[in-house]
Amino acid sequence: MKQMILQDRGIGFQPMSRPIGWMPMPRNYRVWLLVFFMVAVVFLTAFPVRAQQVQAALSQEYSSVGQPVQLNISVVGGRGAQVPQDLRIEGLEARFAGKSEQMQVQMNNGRFSSTVTATYTYLIIPLRQGNFTIPPISVNLDGRTFKTTPLSLRVGGSSGGVPVLPAIPVQPGQQSAPPSAPAIQTVPPARPGPLPDDKIAFGDLIIPKKTAYAGEVIPVEIRFYFEATHPVRLQDRPGFSGDGFTVLRFSKAEEKQQEIDGRIYNVVSFQTAITPAKSGALEIPAATIATQIQMPSRRSRPADDFFGGLFGNVGENREVTVATKAVKLEVKPLPQEGRPEEFSGAIGQFSIQAAATPRKAAVGDPISLQVTVSGRGNFEAMSAPNLIESDGWRTYPPSENFVPSASDPIGFNGQKKYEYMLLAREDRSRTPVAEFSFFDPATEKFVTLKSSALPVEAKGGSPAQTAVVAAAPTPAAPSQAAPTAEPVAGTEDLLVSTFRPSTFQPFVFSREFLVANGILAAAWCAALLFGVVRLAATSARVRESAARREVRKLLHKMDDPDVEPAKFFDLGVEFVHARLASKGSTADTRDLLESSGLSDGTRAALRQLLDQHDTLKYSTSGTGLKPGPDERRQIIHQLKSFDEELP
Numbered sequence: 211m212k213q214m215i216l217q218d219r220g221i222g223f224q225p226m227s228r229p230i231g232w233m234p235m236p237r238n239y240r241v242w243l244l245v246f247f248m249v250a251v252v253f254l255t256a257f258p259v260r261a262q263q264v265q266a267a268l269s270q271e272y273s274s275v276g277q278p279v280q281l282n283i284s285v286v287g288g289r290g291a292q293v294p295q296d297l298r299i300e301g302l303e304a305r306f307a308g309k310s311e312q313m314q315v316q317m318n319n320g321r322f323s324s325t326v327t328a329t330y331t332y333l334i335i336p337l338r339q340g341n342f343t344i345p346p347i348s349v350n351l352d353g354r355t356f357k358t359t360p361l362s363l364r365v366g367g368s369s370g371g372v373p374v375l376p377a378i379p380v381q382p383g384q385q386s387a388p389p390s391a392p393a394i395q396t397v398p399p400a401r402p403g404p405l406p407d408d409k410i411a412f413g414d415l416i417i418p419k420k421t422a423y424a425g426e427v428i429p430v431e432i433r434f435y436f437e438a439t440h441p442v443r444l445q446d447r448p449g450f451s452g453d454g455f456t457v458l459r460f461s462k463a464e465e466k467q468q469e470i471d472g473r474i475y476n477v478v479s480f481q482t483a484i485t486p487a488k489s490g491a492l493e494i495p496a497a498t499i500a501t502q503i504q505m506p507s508r509r510s511r512p513a514d515d516f517f518g519g520l521f522g523n524v525g526e527n528r529e530v531t532v533a534t535k536a537v538k539l540e541v542k543p544l545p546q547e548g549r550p551e552e553f554s555g556a557i558g559q560f561s562i563q564a565a566a567t568p569r570k571a572a573v574g575d576p577i578s579l580q581v582t583v584s585g586r587g588n589f590e591a592m593s594a595p596n597l598i599e600s601d602g603w604r605t606y607p608p609s610e611n612f613v614p615s616a617s618d619p620i621g622f623n624g625q626k627k628y629e630y631m632l633l634a635r636e637d638r639s640r641t642p643v644a645e646f647s648f649f650d651p652a653t654e655k656f657v658t659l660k661s662s663a664l665p666v667e668a669k670g671g672s673p674a675q676t677a678v679v680a681a682a683p684t685p686a687a688p689s690q691a692a693p694t695a696e697p698v699a700g701t702e703d704l705l706v707s708t709f710r711p712s713t714f715q716p717f718v719f720s721r722e723f724l725v726a727n728g729i730l731a732a733a734w735c736a737a738l739l740f741g742v743v744r745l746a747a748t749s750a751r752v753r754e755s756a757a758r759r760e761v762r763k764l765l766h767k768m769d770d771p772d773v774e775p776a777k778f779f780d781l782g783v784e785f786v787h788a789r790l791a792s793k794g795s796t797a798d799t800r801d802l803l804e805s806s807g808l809s810d811g812t813r814a815a816l817r818q819l820l821d822q823h824d825t826l827k828y829s830t831s832g833t834g835l836k837p838g839p840d841e842r843r844q845i846i847h848q849l850k851s852f853d854e855e856l857p
Contacts, residue, residue, distance in 0.1 A: 262287035266358035281332040292350040293330045307331040336365040410437045413534035421540045427588045432497045438474040445500035452495045458483040461619030489543040496533040503530045556648035558587015564661035571668040579630040581644040586623040600642035604633040606829040631828040636670030671798045761788045779823035815848045
């Protein structure tokens, strides 16, 4: 009896020889199992549940006629949702494929949470080409009505259009189901058997074509599949590179669920594009990604390990690198037949359009010509279009800016905008034409596009630059003559009565006569001297000398090392124009230079100076000129030689 009491108090069992963490079962294990089950039920029902959510998603946004697409409606936070069995969408056939449920239990900061996700799957089969909108779908859950967001589906032809990526990868040796058969099993096995490691996680590299051209941009999708019962943590973006091709940037990861062979897989996909650099057989290596996957534990457990049997094999976190399979691609060189001379390497499908602002320009005012190339292709390797029919215009290198399409995550679709600055040399009524050539891999032909010539009103020439000459003083107005005195009555009688001759000396030798004529002669000499001086001061030679001295002051300003490049070239062009132009001339500097009679070397040096000035003033490419001290001294020396060569 005493021994029984000790056993009831738990003292009389054998010394512990089991490892730590093992707990022996009492004899009355059924009672303990019932108690444990009730506690577990109460414990699990106390978990907070995520808020109810309903959302819809397509397995892919592009397809072709007859190629099925999955429509998944995910209901989070509830069971027993009611969804419509039939969806009526014109041009599409919708079939209900089944339902699957999944429960996840997580612990964060010591608190448990549970999430029940029910997935209702439809099979959408396109019946014709076009762009379709799947309207909102009503879902009733716990007395509430939820509506999904509208979805867009783009359907191309059965053998053309946008490449369709398979919704479900087909494993080697496995036959794919016909399009009319449901591709999703509605109910997974109750207790699926263990999976090998290559079925727990695997990858797929999807390239929509087997042959391509060198330089062509080929869209690529990389998918990684993870069995949903194995928690996974991704370490980084995929590793994907190799010899003979370049890779564009990766899009953001997209996540979805997909059922394969009765099991739910979490699918993580990335989009990118590759560009072959040379022709020949090209092997695209496997894409890899580093992960942490909770794998089943391979350690053996005791046969009487009750808790191990109850919770199953918890497993262990393992570092796993998931890889796709390599893909072979045949790369062809671009044909030589029909290749335009202006072709610069653009490959894809493009269109071109142009706009000009302003439509009216005065003498010396530039016009901005904006040329936009839109489409899909290798924008990074694209060169600016050529300007043709540009007689009477001076053109400068354009600026460029690429704007990707909002729906394109990798920069394969978009617009490239070029801005040219135009300056009319003579009166023009039409802008130049932009010409752009590319190779279309779909038609395997070269295509040349031309923009329209836009109507404008541009005045030719350039503003005149003349030296400032001081204005001559205005001659004084002649003074009015003094009024003539009227003769006095009786003068003759007066002279007779008062005349008394005193000497016989001639009048011309009189003192008064000499003084008066001396004063008059001095005035005439002064006037003559003033006229001569004024005439000399206003002579053409003096004016030219004064103007030349004023113009040469520009060279002294150019000697300043602190003057900005733009100001430096402005002073140089102003000096050339002032030395070549005559008073009142409105001719263009380049026209004056060509008709100046200077030597060929001097004219070539001055042409280069004018080109550098115009490039710095009108070019929008952002590549400004920054002449160094030696180059500045050389330009000033050339200008002085030009000044001495002029007559």
